[in-house]
Amino acid sequence: MSTFQLEQTYSNFINGEWVKAASGKTDASINPANRNEVVGHVPASGVEDLNQAVAAAKAAAKSWRKLTGAERGNFLFQAANVLERRANEVAEAMTREMGKTFPEAKGETMRGVAILRYYAGEGMRKTGDVIPSTDSEALMFTTRVPLGVVGVIAPWNFPVAIPIWKAAPALIYGNTVVLKPAQETAVTAAKVLECFEEAGLPAGVLNLVCGKGSVIGSAMAEHPDVNGITFTGSNEVGKRVGAAVLSRGAKYQLEMGGKNPVIIAADADLDLAVEGTISGGLKSTGQKCTATSRVIIERKVYDAFKEKLLSKVEEIRLGDGMSGESWMGPCASEGQLNTVLSYIQKGQDEGAILLAGGNRPDSPELAEGFYVQPTVFEGVKSHMSIAREEIFGPVLALMPVDSIEEAIELANDSDYGLSASIYTQNVGSMLSFIRDMDAGLVRINAETAGVELQAPFGGMKMSSSHSREQGQAAIEFFTAIKTVFVKS
Ligand SMILES: NC(=O)C1=CN([C@@H]2O[C@H](COP(=O)(O)OP(=O)(O)OC[C@H]3O[C@@H](n4cnc5c(N)ncnc54)[C@H](O)[C@@H]3O)[C@@H](O)[C@H]2O)C=CC1
Numbered sequence: 001m002s003t004f005q006l007e008q009t010y011s012n013f014i015n016g017e018w019v020k021a022a023s024g025k026t027d028a029s030i031n032p033a034n035r036n037e038v039v040g041h042v043p044a045s046g047v048e049d050l051n052q053a054v055a056a057a058k059a060a061a062k063s064w065r066k067l068t069g070a071e072r073g074n075f076l077f078q079a080a081n082v083l084e085r086r087a088n089e090v091a092e093a094m095t096r097e098m099g100k101t102f103p104e105a106k107g108e109t110m111r112g113v114a115i116l117r118y119y120a121g122e123g124m125r126k127t128g129d130v131i132p133s134t135d136s137e138a139l140m141f142t143t144r145v146p147l148g149v150v151g152v153i154a155p156w157n158f159p160v161a162i163p164i165w166k167a168a169p170a171l172i173y174g175n176t177v178v179l180k181p182a183q184e185t186a187v188t189a190a191k192v193l194e195c196f197e198e199a200g201l202p203a204g205v206l207n208l209v210c211g212k213g214s215v216i217g218s219a220m221a222e223h224p225d226v227n228g229i230t231f232t233g234s235n236e237v238g239k240r241v242g243a244a245v246l247s248r249g250a251k252y253q254l255e256m257g258g259k260n261p262v263i264i265a266a267d268a269d270l271d272l273a274v275e276g277t278i279s280g281g282l283k284s285t286g287q288k289c290t291a292t293s294r295v296i297i298e299r300k301v302y303d304a305f306k307e308k309l310l311s312k313v314e315e316i317r318l319g320d321g322m323s324g325e326s327w328m329g330p331c332a333s334e335g336q337l338n339t340v341l342s343y344i345q346k347g348q349d350e351g352a353i354l355l356a357g358g359n360r361p362d363s364p365e366l367a368e369g370f371y372v373q374p375t376v377f378e379g380v381k382s383h384m385s386i387a388r389e390e391i392f393g394p395v396l397a398l399m400p401v402d403s404i405e406e407a408i409e410l411a412n413d414s415d416y417g418l419s420a421s422i423y424t425q426n427v428g429s430m431l432s433f434i435r436d437m438d439a440g441l442v443r444i445n446a447e448t449a450g451v452e453l454q455a456p457f458g459g460m461k462m463s464s465s466h467s468r469e470q471g472q473a474a475i476e477f478f479t480a481i482k483t484v485f486v487k488s
């Protein structure tokens with residue numbers, strides 16, 4: 001049972017208190033499934049609100065870093081328990097704010113719970129190594145220290161999992177945090193913060209400041225007291241954030257776009273491959289950085305695969321994510337819908353052939369939502385915009401090839417390198433793909449999307465700053481190594 005209530009007014013969470021933006025201004029967060037529904041009112045904060053949050057985080061850092069990892073872990077375990085208890089409410093906020101279906105939103109919320117428990121346990125694990133010194137009377141070892149205050153700039157597409165997979169490792173390794181969520185999903189972020197509050201996290205350790213990216217995000221990147229920034233979002237903004245943080249000598253981590261390919265080999269299990277292509281490309285309305293967008297098919301099975309794919313795409317039910325009938329919800333915002341529609345138009349203008357979808361649905365009950373039909377193109381050439389640029393929508397581009405070598409070459413013909421998958425039964429093809437595919441995640445007989453919280457996540461080329469998030473890899477960003485030499 002969800003206790004979520006519409007049209008509440010939310011505040012920033014600074015130094016353990018819920019406070020309005022100093023200007024008193026708010027933005028309405030609306031439901032992309034029905035633009036007339038106001039999900040909640042969220043603060044439209046200014047730089048002075050951010051400054052207060054950073055000051056609170058800086059003050060709290062002194063005592064937070066002195067706690068043992070186990071003590072910090074206990075707070076994360078408590079937050080996980082509260083989030084688990086409130087999972088329906090948080091998931092409903094997410095579905096209403098950004099449109100993904102309720103089962104997907106619930107799954108993501110439970111992933112947040114699992115991430116919190118995973119990092120709670122990290123508080124008890126080793127943080128250094130003993131290294132033999134050339135001096136027989138000395139002890140030399142490494143230890144790790146927190147960065148200090150970490151700024152989290154999060155997107156709207158995973159409004160629970162991404163803030164948690166950034167904030168939880170930051171906290172367990174002794175940092176304090178200021179979270180700037182995407183304004184589109186600030187209600188969901190406030191719900192997550194309520195869970196930490198209920199868990200009794202000390203004041204100032206985790207703060208929330210909602211507002212425009214161009215105001216709060218960029219001020220955070222430039223703030224002299226923010227020692228590290230972890231960002232997920234577009235390439236354009238990511239590069240700007242990275243440059244601003246680098247110029248003042250702080251640390252940054254960027255996770256950005258993808259143009260993820262799936263290769264369908266002639267020996268693939270085609271039913272499995274169709275299922276993985278649809279799930280990888282169209283779940284969450286294609287709004288995942290790991291979403292499948294290029295479908296590279298060996299010519300021998302091109303027609304058979306296409307036919308099976310199109311018949312499954314036709315069965316997809318669009319609708320409000322809160323309805324059990326819906327398989328695919330709307331785009332997260334009107335801006336995102338317009339971006340997707342403009343790519344569909346560009347695809348046609350550049351000569352690709354539309355096989356399915358391509359428009360907004362015509363049913364009257366979907367007219368007030370930001371819906372677009374699941375869309376499939378063929379005749380897509382590598383130079384076309386729909387083969388090169390991240391669309392972040394439910395659009396698949398089919399591309400035939402004559403061999404696995406050509407498939408891998410085409411798959412690598414991209415500025416991005418986040419995730420890639422191949423469907424094949426042949427061990428040789430699997431090994432070539434693992435070796436030659438330039439992507440941070442390579443997946444065999446599995447869809448491109450869906451990362452596991454205990455494994456490193458990140459991309460090659462333009463997809464990331466070459467760092468990795470999640471799993472034990474997170475310690476590399478959220479701490480600095482100290483080499484200690486001791487002699488009596
Ligand atoms: N890699 C991923 O998971 C994501 C990729 N995207 C890509 O980005 C495109 C645009 O989506 P947006 O929401 O506009 O992404 P965005 O990059 O503008 O937003 C991501 C985060 O950055 C903040 N931000 C915006 N401008 C900023 C600035 N100047 N300085 C610091 N922070 C700033 C936003 O408020 C949000 O919290 C999508 O179509 C998609 O291609 C978007 C969201 C997630």
Ligand SMILES: O=C(O)CCC(=O)C(=O)O
Pocket residue numbers: 157158232287288289290448449450451
């Ligand atoms: O595929 C996933 O589970 C994660 C995707 C992701 O990190 C993103 O879209 O930002």
